[in-house]
Amino acid sequence: MINFKRSVNCGGCSECNNKSPLFNSLSSEELEIINKDRFEVTYKSGEMIFKQGTASTHILMLTSGLVKIYLEGYNSKNLLLKVIKPPRIFGALGIYFDNRNYYTATALENSTVCFVSVDNFKQCVRSNxxxxxKFIEHLNRNSVYAFGRFVDLTQKQMPGRVADALLYLANDVYESNPFKITISRQDLAEMTSLSKESFIRILKEFKEENIIKMNGDFIEISKMDALKKISQVG
Amino acid sequence: MINFKRSVNCGGCSECNNKSPLFNSLSSEELEIINKDRFEVTYKSGEMIFKQGTASTHILMLTSGLVKIYLEGYNSKNLLLKVIKPPRIFGALGIYFDNRNYYTATALENSTVCFVSVDNFKQCVRSNxxxxxKFIEHLNRNSVYAFGRFVDLTQKQMPGRVADALLYLANDVYESNPFKITISRQDLAEMTSLSKESFIRILKEFKEENIIKMNGDFIEISKMDALKKISQVG
DNA sequence: TGTTAGTATTGATCTATGTCAACCAAAATT
DNA sequence: AATTTTGGTTGACATAGATCAATACTAACA
Incomplete structure (x- = not known):
């Protein structure tokens, strides 16, 4: 029996050492409620976890891997909002009005996701x-982050946006420099709201100016200050 | 004594018939808590209510007038997020982490605003x-709205964005057609992330194609279907 | 009532960025 | 090993949209 187990890698939420800090305020009884109908699913790199417009049936917890969150726009153009890494809750946007998903989530690497019942989650929100x-804080921080991206994408031009993407990968996603890139040029383009070609062109410029080094899937930011300056200037 | 009264136009929140539907779920005791330290301020058209980056000391309720909510971006370029009309809560984004304002709010018309204590507001969130x-629903709807704008501004081109703005004014802000415009071309440009000149040019095109009529401060959408089509096509 | 200041409009020009098409490299498949 | 597929790269070209500068309008004000 593969992939039908209630949970593969863990002894329940109470003992989980990989849960979102959001859950730290829950008592063990409440964690048991969260754990009750919980199940775990593994995704292969590239697989879609849920799609914008479909019913939002569960709150999701990323426990391993890497996932991209993006908006499906017009003419099958996407807007990549963020790349999330564990431990991280996602997919909760529609649960207090129409239970729909307002973005699409796709695995960028092999990933594991816990599915928590919306009702059980809401029960804890009500009781605690x-x-x-903490949940409201989480939502508001997301909004603030989105506002920042909003301004960056509408007001900065190409070099600033590409610089932002590189800094985001190094500082937030891979948390290392150099880093091995597990995300396609197309995704990076969608993250910066550029065409793939334009993104690549700026990347090439950065390389020629020795601001970054690239070999294969590895990118190193060699002049961090220069890149930060480009990000700020726009 | 002018403008130091605790409240000018009302007999307290319990009796208020102009409060956000958000407060419908509060008991009269809880409304009394909201009402306790509440005070009212009137703004003249053009006056700033609070500024991005400053301390967020209160939850605000717009009870009359019209207010623009915008992000201050780079090189003093703004991004107008929305125009709100009463009854409407605003200014609550930072209250669960750093108590800062993440956008600026400015009166577009003479407006009245109730200031509610953050602590009292939070107390009601905890107790009820x-x-x-309802508050979470409100926040999440805001996010969904912002996502929509995000895609529109990054993926549609000029005519689609101007069409969106006109439809927004007619359907959501003034709720009438024709409508008298109380918002500058600069604001409209910032709402569509266009230069003022580009916005005006598209407006002129719409006029020449008889999609809209303009005289003075009045705009009438005469070919609604055509405008909606332009909005959809992008 | 003339003047000033702010906002709206128009035209000319420039440039940032997208599009299209070709080519290459790596990986997957036969 | 040969071949198809997929994703990355580059160059040539087209254009959406910004910028700059001049002009017109409107409203406050002396």
Whole structure:
């Protein structure tokens, strides 16, 4: 029996040492509620986890791997909002009004996701004000982040946006420099709202100016200050 | 004594018939908590209510007038997020982490705003799960709206964005057609992420194609279907 | 009532960025 | 090993949209 187990790698939420800090405010009884109908699914790199427009049936927890969150726009153009890494909750945007997904989530690497019942989650929000506050904080931080991206994409021009993407990968996604890239040029283009060709052209310029080094799948930011300056200037 | 009154136009939140539906789930005791330290301020058209980056000391309720909410970006370029009309809560984004304002709010017309204590507001969120849920719904709807704008601004080109702005004014802001415009071309440009000149040029094209009529401050959408089509095509 | 200041409009020009098409490299498949 | 497929790269070209500068309008004001 493969992939039908209630949970493969863990002894339940109470013992989980890889859960989102959001859950720290829950008592062990409440964690048991979260754990009750929970199940785990593994995704291969490239597989879609849920699609924009479909019913949002569960709250999702990324426990391993890497996932891209993106908006499907017009003419099959996407807008990559963010790349999330574990531990991280996602997919909760529609659960308090129409239970729909407002973005698409796709695995960028092999990933494991816990599915938590929306009702059980909501029950904890209702019973535990600390948890509710943490959840609201999480939502608001997401909004603030989105606002920042909003301004960056509408006001910076190409070099600034590409610099932002590189800094984001090094500082937030892979948390290392150099880093091995597991995300396609197309994804990077969608992250910066550029055409793939334009993104590549700027990358080439950075390389020629020795701001970055590239060999194969590895990218190293060699002049961090220069890149930060480009990001700021726009 | 002018403008130091605790409240000018009302007999407290319990009796307020102009409060955001968000507050419908509050008991009269809880409304009294909201009402406790509340005060009212009137703004003249053009006056700033709060500025991005400053301390977010209160939750605000727009009770009359019209207010623009915008992000201050780079090189003093703004991004107008939305125009809000009463009854409407605003200014609550930072209250669960750093108590800062993440956008600027400025009166577009003479406006009245109720200032509610953050602590009292939070107390109600903690004590009343229905209220907490409504508040979360409000926040998430805001996010979904922002996502839509995000895609529109990054993927549509000029005519689509101008069409969106006109439809927004007619359907959501003034809720009438024709409507008298109380918002500058600069604001409209910032709403569509265009230069003022480009916005005006497209407006002129719409006029020449008889899609809209303009005289003075009045705009009428005469070919609604055509405008909607332009909005969809992008 | 003339003047000033702010906002709206128009035209001319420039440039950032997208599109299209060709080519290459690596990986997957036969 | 040969071949198809997929994703990355480069160059040539087209264009959406910004910028700059001049002009027109409107409203406040002396």
């Amino acid at each position: 004000p600390d948890f509710a506050e | 799960p229905d209220f907490a849920e």
